[in-house]
Structures are given as C-alpha cells and as structure tokens.
Amino acid sequence: QVQLVESGGTLVQAGGSLRLSCVASGRTFNRNAMGWFRQAPGKEREFVAAINWSGGSTDYADSVKGRFTISRDNAKNTMYLQMFSLKPEDTGVYYCAAAGSRGGITRDSERYDYWGQGTQVTVSS
Numbered sequence: 001q002v003q004l005v006e007s008g009g010t011l012v013q014a015g016g017s018l019r020l021s022c023v024a025s026g027r028t029f030n031r032n033a034m035g036w037f038r039q040a041p042g043k044e045r046e047f048v049a050a051i052n053w054s055g056g057s058t059d060y061a062d063s064v065k066g067r068f069t070i071s072r073d074n075a076k077n078t079m080y081l082q083m084f085s086l087k088p089e090d091t092g093v094y095y096c097a098a099a100g101s102r103g104g105i106t107r108d109s110e111r112y113d114y115w116g117q118g119t120q121v122t123v124s125s
Contacts, residue, residue: 009119022096
C-alpha cells in the first residue's frame with residue numbers, strides 16, 4: 001500500500017519558520033516528480049512547489065517564491081518544504097503529492113497520482 005505521510009505542521013507566528021516533511025512508503029518515487037499543495041479554509045487547493053526526481057529542477061508559486069524551499073532526499077524517500085517568513089495567508093492544510101510515472105515537474109494537480117492526508121499550518125498575525 002502506497003502512503004504519503006506529511007508532518008511538521010503547527011501553529012506559528014507571522015515571520016516564523018517551519019519545515020514540513022513528506023515520507024513515502026510502499027514504493028519509491030526517486031524517478032518521479034513530487035509537489036506540495038495547500039488549501040485554505042473556503043478556498044480551492046492551490047499549487048505551492050514542485051521538484052523533479054533529482055532535485056535539480058524546482059518550481060514555486062509566485063506567492064511563496066523566495067520564502068519557501070522544496071527539497072528531497074531520495075535515499076530516505078522523503079520530501080521537504082522549508083518555509084521562512086511565514087504570513088497569515090500561508091495558513092492552510094498542506095498536502096504532498098507524487099506522480100505515479102516518470103515525467104517533468106508540473107503545477108497540475110491532475111498529474112499527481114498519490115496524495116498525503118495533509119498537515120495543518122496556521123500562521124497567526
């Protein structure tokens with residue numbers, strides 16, 4: 001059974017930092033793109049960041065560019081999202097996702113086949 005499990009979400013003050021982790025089990029994704037998405041209350045899920053299989057190519061939503069860093073450790077089957085200078089508008093449930101087949105990074109959620117259950121990030125003002 002393939003599972004993606006996120007962790008690291010919590011309540012933090014504006015301007016603070018957090019690091020989210022996503023651990024995959026049941027199969028490896030070291031040849032697949034992975035990404036982070038988030039969903040704020042009352043809003044649709046949105047793209048946050050994506051990374052290719054090697055970590056050599058990344059993409060970020062404009063709203064987080066320069067503040068968030070996506071990375072991965074294929075030896076540990078783990079992906080990370082380091083978040084700095086957090087803002088109240090970063091509040092939401094953060095989901096990790098993995099593509100089921102090889103391919104380039106993408107912002108399209110339809111291209112991701114596996115999803116975690118989400119971890120809550122709350123940024124207070």
